[in-house]
Amino acid sequence: MALLVRVLRNRVSISQWVPVCSRLLLVSHTQGQWGRALSGTSQLSSTKDSPQPVEEKVGAFTKIIEAMGFTGPLKYSKWKIKIAALRMYTSCVEKTDFEEFFLRCQMPDTFNSWFLITLLHVWMCLVRMKQEGRSGKYMCRIIVHFMWEDVEQRGRIMGVNSYILKKNMMLMTNNFYVAILGYDEGVLSDDRGLAAALWRTFFNQKCEDPQQLELLVEYVRKQIQYLDSMNGEDLLLTGEVSWRPLVEKNPQSILKPHSPTYNDEGL
16 A cells, blocks of 8 residues: 555646646544543644634625625635645645554554545645635635545546445545544644544544554644644645654744745746
8 A cells, every 4th residue: 555655646646636727616532541641742832822713804795605605706816726725735645654654653554544644634734724714715625625536536546446436435525524523623622632533533443552642642733833833825825835744853843834936936
């Protein structure tokens, strides 16, 4: 599977996704040893202390058309946001060390494990972009769209029967929304709440090592903190995200984000 992941990374590259932007169809408790292990696990600032999204003031007409399912005028062109969303999703699958997760979290080297790791990183991107008002929420929809397009394409490359693939896609979609709700609730809670959410979804209630949960809770907290340190305008225009290592000596440090490269730069 590790070899397959590398092959899929090469075959399903960002260059293959760019033309898709022009024809997008939007789709619309643990206790005991866990508590002791996580009681002081991370001193990172929680998401409760993160900047909260500011609701944009929109006119009555915009509210009406959005209530009808259409997208009102955005801060930037839809094309730029779609390209940025593509880059952000690509960062979730090309800049994540899947083999490190397989090893550290003792996950089976399977497609389902790949999806669970990707889902976790996509969710963290969604948490960050929801802070950027209507444009950020629109970008979230595009990121999720790209994710499902990618999952379906990878399934076909692996030779999964079309009927089985469709059935699995429906199951994964349901699990996706359950996971998002659980992660949202967990990240707004303390470390024990976040650990419970990760135990239920990421580990599928099969983790027996509290240190693995402690590691993942710390990872999520520091990634959320790092994403919050990035400029929202840059994220909307570039979508470029880099991930901090799963294991590092000083997880509380905030690395300085790289200078952004805008979508239309050089055009």
